[in-house]
Amino acid sequence: MEESLDFEFEDPIISSPVVTNKRKKVIGLDELLADFYNEKIKNVEKESKRAKAPKKCIFDEEQDAREASLSKLIIEMSAEEDSSLWGIQLFQGQKSPPPLVTPPESCSLLQSFMNNDLNSLVEISSKSGDPFIEGLLVNGWLLKVVLTCGHVEESIATWTFNLMLYSSKEGLRASACQFWSAILEPREEPIKIDWFPNYSDLRKALEVYGFLFLPDMGDSNAHSSYGRPAQNIRFWIKFVTISCEVRCKWSVCSTSEAEELTGIIISFFVDRQLQGLSVLLYECMEAVISYFTDKEWKASCEKIAKSIARRVPKDLNCTRIVESISGVDDRSKHLRSAVAYQILLGCFDYKAVDDEVLRLLIAINLKEKKCDIFKMYIYLVLTENWLLSTKLLEDKPVLKEMWRLYLRNCSCLISSTDFRSFASKVRDKASFLLQGDTKMQHT
Structure with a gap:
């Protein structure tokens, strides 16, 4: 009974041997001397390795210099491209x-509203200080x-139109624009409008906003002073869109005025301050x-x-326009x-065609x-839009072959280094266009 059982031999705690205390080793003088000389030998070997590696250091310095110059070149190249932003x-x-x-107050529309029993139901905030008619417009009762x-009487039409284009209050601008959108919507019984704005009214608004009607959009002197478009430009654009869509009933401008209006709308795309209105x-451009x-x-x-070609500068702005x-x-x-072609002709001083x-x-x-x-990139973008936006390549096989040769030059003659x-x-864009043209041939 006093003997250990079988499972007790398997217990690691019981079966592990007792750890005995080790005696500390006494380091002698000979061992200390050996350690001293070994450390001294290691130091000598390190110094000899350093003395044998001057060529590698020089090589590393040259490699670092080459990498630094390459990085500087890439930074300069990137800075040059960034400076050419549109x-x-x-x-x-x-x-x-x-x-x-x-x-x-003598306006018949207001009189009819005042005499109506629903007048007592209109909620107009007296705390805001807005006139009575403005409250009717914002609350939607004027439209109803x-x-x-x-x-729509002339006084109401001119007042809401001017509010939309010149008011400093966002609520009045938005309500006036909504008013005009509603009365111009097509319906079975069209609304009679005593006064409708024309192109001179729209042009006058742009003059008030500070728009530069210049023959050259690239004139640096004309753009030296700081300026921002008015907040009302958003509703100006909306009204142009609405009015162009109802030409069958209301003609806002003549053909020549519509041509100028189209150029103005397209020129808005190169003003970075209007990017939020894209x-x-x-x-609006589609409507015009x-x-x-x-x-x-x-x-x-x-x-x-x-x-447009006469006004836009021959830089990234012309590609943005196109x-x-x-x-x-x-x-x-x-x-x-047509725009890409005319700008391309201007790049060669109109001395070559087709x-x-x-x-x-x-x-x-x-x-x-x-x-x-950089000019080659401009030429490539313009030529692409000139030829591929229409069926010119299908109608003129000669242009198609010359276009392929031009793409091969741009993709093959510019190396990756x-x-x-x-x-x-230029190289990547030309290769992409050439690959796409090859796929079209096979299909």
Whole structure:
């Protein structure tokens, strides 16, 4: 019974041997001397290795210098591309807006509202200090009365129009714009409007906003002073969109005025301060383009393209202008191609047309150090939009072959080690377009 059981032998605590205390080893003099000499030998070996590696240090220094110069080149190249960003300041200084004349109390519409039993139900805040008519507009009662009567008097029309374009209060601007949107909506019984604004009223508003009607958008002296577009420009754009969509009933401008208006809307795309309104601008541009009749469009498209080409500078702003005309309908494609073509002609001082332009582009030696690759990028973007936005390549096989040769030059003659500004962009874009053209051939 006193003997250990089987499972007790398996217990590691019981089966582990007892640890005995080890005696400390006494270090002798010989061992201390051996450690001293070993450490001294190690130090000598380190010094000898350092003495044998001067060439490697020189090599490392040269490699560091090359990497530093390469990094500097890349930084300079990036800075040069960043300095070529698009953007033109189109607004210089705002002027004093015209006075906002409130409709008189004798206005028949107001009289009909005052005599109506529903007048007691209108909630007008007396704390805000807004006039009575402004409260009717903001609360939507003015629109309801107009829709019921089917008539907008001149005093109401001019007052709401001026509020929309010149008021400093966001609530009044938005309510006035909503008012005009509602009364211009197509309906079975159209609303009678005693006064409708014309193009001179829209142009006058741009003058008040400080818009620069200049023949050259690249004039640096004209854009030296700081300026911001008025907040009302948003509702100006909305009204242009609405009014262009109802040309069958209300003609806001003539054909020549519509051509100028189209150029103004397109020029808005190069003002970086209006980037937040891009969606509104796209809708407005489509409405303005559709304003022309089929008979007017062909001649007007060419006039618009020539006007824009004379004004826009030959830098990234011209590519921004062309690519902003991004509609997929036939008119948008036609205008995009025409604008790109006219700008491209201007790049060569109008001394070449059609296939002659491509011959000049093909003749450019991309390997020369003096070759301006940035200009080549501009040419490539313009030529792409000129040829691919319409059916020119299908109608003219000669242009198609020259276009392919031009793309091969841009993709093959610029090496991957070419660090000139925009070199990689030209090479990559040309390769992409050439690959896409090859796929189209196989299909």
